[in-house]
Amino acid sequence: MIRPALFRPFLLCTLACLPLASALAQTPATGQPTSAADAGGCIHPFGLEDNTEYVYQLLDGDGKVSGIIRNRVVSLGSETNKKQTITTNTVLLKSGIYDKKQRLVHSQDLTFRCRQDTSFTDGLSEVNFDNLNRFRDRRLAYAPVPLAWPNQPTVGSELPGGGVTVDVSSSVVEIAKVFTKVQNRRVVSDLSPVVTPAGTFPCYKIESEREMGTLARVDLILRSTSKVVDYYSPNVGIVKTEIYDKKGKIEQTRVLAERNLGGKVTPSTAKEKMKKNE
Template identity: 65%
Template sequence: MTRSPLFAASVCALLPLLPPAAAHAQAPTAYDCTHPFGLYDNMEVVYQLQDADGKAAGTIRNRVVLLGSEQNKKQTITTNTVLLKSGLYDTKNRLLRLQDVTYLCRQDTSFTDGTSELNPESLRSFRDRRFAYAPVPLAWPNQPTVGSTLPGGGVTVQVSSTAVDIAQVYTRVQKRRITGTESVTTPAGTFECYKVESERESATAARADMVMRTVNRTVDYYSPAVGLVKTEVYGKNGKLEQVRLLTTINKTAAQPEQQLKVKEKYKSKKS
């Protein structure tokens, strides 16, 4: 599958939050897999990127453009999907990059798009080249258990010209583990979260013996009903490098209790 080389945020996938009026801690509720991470049509979620000192470094806006669903070949498993437009803006609100991302929910697990794990700067030196994306979605359990491990995910990009392959650029999120629970306060409210620690490996490989690699430690604060509330990225020296914090949600579409028209695609897939 080939996608255009559009922006993919260097931190975790962009997930929603509750309205600013939610000043109290949000307790876990029955999860609605029809709407992964609580996303409804036309909702826009706003995140702030911060540096290690808490200074604003940019804004991420994530807007729902399509809800859908599909079934496997035997029609025994339904996968609900959300297509979003995700944009990165600088501190002067100028659009820097834009991309489509897809979130999923299947049975007891939701998934974020592996392409959003890639730092767009890693492709900057390969202008006017072809990019073939091979993402692996990241799983987020709807009923997390402290102490459990989670499967890895990420994305590999094959960079090529019209004649030859040039390099592979990849980001892998691995060694994921739920280490505890924590109450997290953001401008959007206070949320009861699960703390998920992982290792993020980013690399550019021109040849098997020529690999430029960076490894970071990441801590995600995750609420099943609203997704990622906060993400912290640490450098190899253990110092905090970047934070992504949810700030606002603009809920312009139907509320959860209202009936939504969901486009059902029901594509045939292997079991």
């Protein structure tokens, strides 16, 4: 099974999960950021435009393709606070997770935002669908907390956590809470080139801890933790993500394989590699 925990792929006070307060507050593959990622700029989150599509390869611990993710922009919008003093620009994406034979496994809507000097990915992208499979016929209520990605983060600085909690219930009782927390986020290196099938991008390296679990009762919690390394380009978004187990062995990689910028597709080896793995 594909582990959507990666995609970025929440709020139990008893678990000290995440604060309830809201965390909300393209350029060519090479070169310096444009105004979309300037210190005070916010045109669209990560410079995303209408009809843009990103395709990510999912690689297992051995580097073999296990699936893909397709994120397609379907609409652009904006939100204004009650005092009409701050505008938040939004991007609605259709996100689909496919197995290595390109069969759809899961799909969902994601909303990315940007305000002033920071973009935000949707906490819903952190949903662990594997943990939800046992609750297919139950009611699911999602409570996401977005992840902040500053346009010009400082090396050594800490970033706010985020994630999602899913309340599982029936028509009469609460059953469980399934959660993913992304915490202890830290910027560990300045802009450096990262090579992907979609091109080479200047990226910040950001390390964090991801905790996934299920709270079946107040006294019964099943959880696991992993180290996550994100390579983040302010004008592109998350270019590459690596997940490591407790022993430091890589479990999964998500890497940008293709960018369709309103009809223009960047070179990619994604399709060829997937055919070889069929």
